[in-house]
Amino acid sequence: MSRNPRMTLQTQLVLRVMLDKPDAHYYGLQLREETGLPGGTIYPIMARLEQAGWVTSSWEDPAEHVTEGRPRRHYYRFADKGAEQARDAVARAYRPRKQPRPGFGVPWPDLPGMSP
């Protein structure tokens, strides 16, 4: 599959919601409600997770939506090792950076060629 998805805060939020029940399946509107993120953010994230192979998606079984009398949903769930990968990635995203980067509040290191 393609490379890992970027661990933006929104992606982490979605993954944490899904990791609550890693075996369950989720539909877009449900994730939108549980994360509080706008719909326009949820679907691109799900598409990226799917591309990365962490998540698979499928249409709802006719037996369910027919009895509930609504159109079929598109469900997302973790792929085989998806939950594992997601848990790792979320944990890694939390770990503080070992080396502070130069920038605001952090003094610039002596970079070669910077002296006038």
Added chain:
Amino acid sequence: MNQPYSLASHGSELLSGLLGHIADVRPDADTRRITRAYEAAAYWHEGQQRRSGDPYITHPVAVAEILADAGEDDQTLCAALLHDVTEDTPCTLAGLRQEFGDDVAGLVAAVVALDAAPADQVAAACSDSEAAVALAGDRRALVIKVADRLHNIRTLRHLPHAKQLDKSRQALDIMVPLARTLGMDAIGAELESLASATLRRARQRPGTASGHLLAATTALLPAGSRARWREEWLAELHVLPTRRERARFAVQIVAGIGRLAVTLYQPGALLRQVSSAILTAAVAASGLVAGGWRTAMAMTAAAVAVLGTVTWVLRSDDRTRRLTELIQAVRAAPASQARPAPRESDPGDGS
């Protein structure tokens, strides 16, 4: 009907498939007679096609298989195989009678006559088996008609949308109750679930203003994925209770459509290429207008260099570090005389 029946080579599997269905239920069936009916039907339908592009003969064979599974008798199976020949081919009823006898020919005639039956009689036949037999003259003609419809509904996806709806409604209104009246419960159940699924899918048209907005928005996505997102979003929209909430959902999706498009167009490669090509062409053209060939080439080279650098920074996993390296390199430039390129492969460092 003295012509020799040509048995097309691809047809032998069709026939053996049918005979297999028959043997499962009625091992004592008159397979010679059924084979002859098959050969006659294959001969007359030769060269005709279903909407799906399959040879036409696949349809009567499928109908006969449905009936074979239901345990219907030899005459019914023969008539099922031949049920369309008098309507759609030069074959005449008299010819059928001569070849297959009064019973089979009479059944075929009764099946054809059913299409022209008055609507009120058909409606009455749906709920009352006596009225049904009075209508068709023979219960088996109705049985063939129901099986015919079942196969049509099974292959409905090859029809235009409006026809799909029409046939599905007809199936629910007439054929499902008729099948139940005739005691063909399994066929009735299949007809019902297929037809109602088609109607349910159709009901999921955009409908609301928000739905139309969402459906239109999918035009920005790659062609292959539009249908999926459209259906997914319309299904979500369907369960949102108020107009306000639906509108909010739709606006959110539209706001995020760019991100989704970039994700789906394989990590933005296409968009990036197209936009850089347009940008480079624009720079080249303006250079050409402003100062001739040399300026145009120099400006193009510079544009490619800038684009390359920007892409290099943006695509990095660690943008801050890349940017730092870049600034560092630019600062070092006066010392080392030549203008350094941030990357060896970048063209334009000679400009």
